[in-house]
Amino acid sequence: MSLQDSNTFVSADTRVVESEASRWASRSRGRVLADGLRRTGRSFRRAAIIVPAAILFVIALVCFAGPAVLGLPAPATGNLADYLLPIGSPGHPLGTNALGNDMLSQLLVGGQVSILVGVGATAIGLVVGVAIGMIAGYYQRVVGTVLMRVLDVIFAFPDIILALAIAAYLGPSVVNTIWAIGFFSIAGFGRIARAQTLRITNFDYVVAARASGRSAWKILLGHIWPNIAGPVLAYALIAVGYAMMAEAALSFLGLGVPIPTPSWGNIIAGSQGFITLAPQLILMPALAMFATIASMNLLSDALQARRPS
Amino acid sequence: MLRLVLNRIPQMLVVVIGCSILTFAVVNVLPGDIVHSILGEDYTEEAANQLREQLHLNDPLIVRYFRWLGESVTGDLGVSLLPPHVPVADLIGRSLLPTLELVILGQLFGLILGVLLAVISVASRNAIVDRVISGLALICSSVPGFVLGILLLGLLATQLHLVSPLGWVDPDTGGWGENLIHITFPSLVLGLFAFPLFLRVFRAELVEQLDREDYVTLAKLKGIPTRRVVFAHAVRNSSFGLMTILGVNTARLVGGVVVIEQIFSIPGMGSLITTSVVRHDAPSVMASVCIVAIFVVIANLLVDIAYALLDPRVRDAT
Numbered sequence: 037m038s039l040q041d042s043n044t045f046v047s048a049d050t051r052v053v054e055s056e057a058s059r060w061a062s063r064s065r066g067r068v069l070a071d072g073l074r075r076t077g078r079s080f081r082r083a084a085i086i087v088p089a090a091i092l093f094v095i096a097l098v099c100f101a102g103p104a105v106l107g108l109p110a111p112a113t114g115n116l117a118d119y120l121l122p123i124g125s126p127g128h129p130l131g132t133n134a135l136g137n138d139m140l141s142q143l144l145v146g147g148q149v150s151i152l153v154g155v156g157a158t159a160i161g162l163v164v165g166v167a168i169g170m171i172a173g174y175y176q177r178v179v180g181t182v183l184m185r186v187l188d189v190i191f192a193f194p195d196i197i198l199a200l201a202i203a204a205y206l207g208p209s210v211v212n213t214i215w216a217i218g219f220f221s222i223a224g225f226g227r228i229a230r231a232q233t234l235r236i237t238n239f240d241y242v243v244a245a246r247a248s249g250r251s252a253w254k255i256l257l258g259h260i261w262p263n264i265a266g267p268v269l270a271y272a273l274i275a276v277g278y279a280m281m282a283e284a285a286l287s288f289l290g291l292g293v294p295i296p297t298p299s300w301g302n303i304i305a306g307s308q309g310f311i312t313l314a315p316q317l318i319l320m321p322a323l324a325m326f327a328t329i330a331s332m333n334l335l336s337d338a339l340q341a342r343r344p345s
Numbered sequence: 346m347l348r349l350v351l352n353r354i355p356q357m358l359v360v361v362i363g364c365s366i367l368t369f370a371v372v373n374v375l376p377g378d379i380v381h382s383i384l385g386e387d388y389t390e391e392a393a394n395q396l397r398e399q400l401h402l403n404d405p406l407i408v409r410y411f412r413w414l415g416e417s418v419t420g421d422l423g424v425s426l427l428p429p430h431v432p433v434a435d436l437i438g439r440s441l442l443p444t445l446e447l448v449i450l451g452q453l454f455g456l457i458l459g460v461l462l463a464v465i466s467v468a469s470r471n472a473i474v475d476r477v478i479s480g481l482a483l484i485c486s487s488v489p490g491f492v493l494g495i496l497l498l499g500l501l502a503t504q505l506h507l508v509s510p511l512g513w514v515d516p517d518t519g520g521w522g523e524n525l526i527h528i529t530f531p532s533l534v535l536g537l538f539a540f541p542l543f544l545r546v547f548r549a550e551l552v553e554q555l556d557r558e559d560y561v562t563l564a565k566l567k568g569i570p571t572r573r574v575v576f577a578h579a580v581r582n583s584s585f586g587l588m589t590i591l592g593v594n595t596a597r598l599v600g601g602v603v604v605i606e607q608i609f610s611i612p613g614m615g616s617l618i619t620t621s622v623v624r625h626d627a628p629s630v631m632a633s634v635c636i637v638a639i640f641v642v643i644a645n646l647l648v649d650i651a652y653a654l655l656d657p658r659v660r661d662a663t
Binding site for chain 2: 193205277333
């Protein structure tokens, strides 16, 4: 039964909404996907989005494909005799560090490790945090309160200290660094997911789905997640940058990625003693890190600005 | 007011106890055996078992946790497991002052810098000034605090000899004047790490006040210049958001302090936690992490109290 059949007054607005809705409801799966892709593609035409996205793409491409394409030596196979060569030396375009390792190779492989830690830790935080947050927002009574108290504990706590303890007890390695940082990024995702879920749970379509007997599991994944994904993913970009900074701090304290595996953080930490002799050893990884994290922050801002809420 | 404090105390207890459980789990459940660290070269199966018995490491975790909790609540924080076996309370007593000074001064510098730059960028009504200031904030929030610290230290201390690379002078031996001079530079670095959040929130709040509020429109209609409206009205009405950031930033800054203390060789809580987790010195880790948690929770309570005192809307709501 459509709205026109009833004898009530139907405004033009309602009719427009209704026809849009019926068209939307009768779309095929392929149409839905095509519409989504087109909308995503259109948003990429804005400079505020495309510039940082392109920078990130180039950085990732260069870090992951660069060493093989350019035929660079492995990062930790330098000759001690070639120590601290300046930028532009033959065979070492960005010079070498105190151990004679090629800096370009160190930077690119270090970038791989930093990006891996940032993305990996954020993925852990996202999956666990969003699951906890959505459940806490959906079951607001006992379960929600208990879960939020647990998250509050992690959130109230200086995260780096917890990561420090976890990393120290697990022993320094790339995987353990990811676990340590991932653990403390859970709370941030949990809070955002819960706040967004609370906003959505009382919307008519969720209430309708609940009334029609859909399982909570299906409602959470099918109705709530698609509607909170935007803000959560925008936050995830910031969280990746944050995790990369945490990796740098942990590596600086000697509890992050262990040498000889390079990461932007431990290159900076290892070069601290050469700040007067060869400041470029610190400046280059710092610059790479700045370009990556700043692009993520800008991209996140631009994506959020697109949404009215 | 009393009700606010009474309401918050159970929550604070939950957070502190939660932190202690979490730390206890990290220290005792994750691999990394204290017995190995203590015995070192002398490790034999027999000696290890004897030591485990002596340290009650064979008891169930729950029993050990509650024993620790009971002893801590009665003021016995234990003795460092590794030589020179200093009582943990002494270690913490020595390390609290530097960290407190750093966090308080860091917040202060961050607050001043953030508010100042926000007011400049809004009151100037100049797109270039605004861009430059938000660019500065982007740099400071996209580079890890310790990188800024190392670079500034290299530039100002090693190259220009403007500041001392040593961040800490004991006020008992060097006097409070020396102490404050030395702690200022590390605190400034911490302030650089802290200010972007203040700037962002305060700027957004100022802009909103200027765009939305009726009293601003009235003032404009009366012909009062924008600058005076900003300074005389909007700044004061926008300052409540800053209080919240003060609370959020405390936990962030305590995290930043860990690294800053390492760079400037300051013997504070951060250094204590770093050395004790590296040495797997369980009593020191437990006590120092919990003390930090207690301080963070108290700082947040103070912020809430200040908020309620300043803003009648909050005061009446609680």
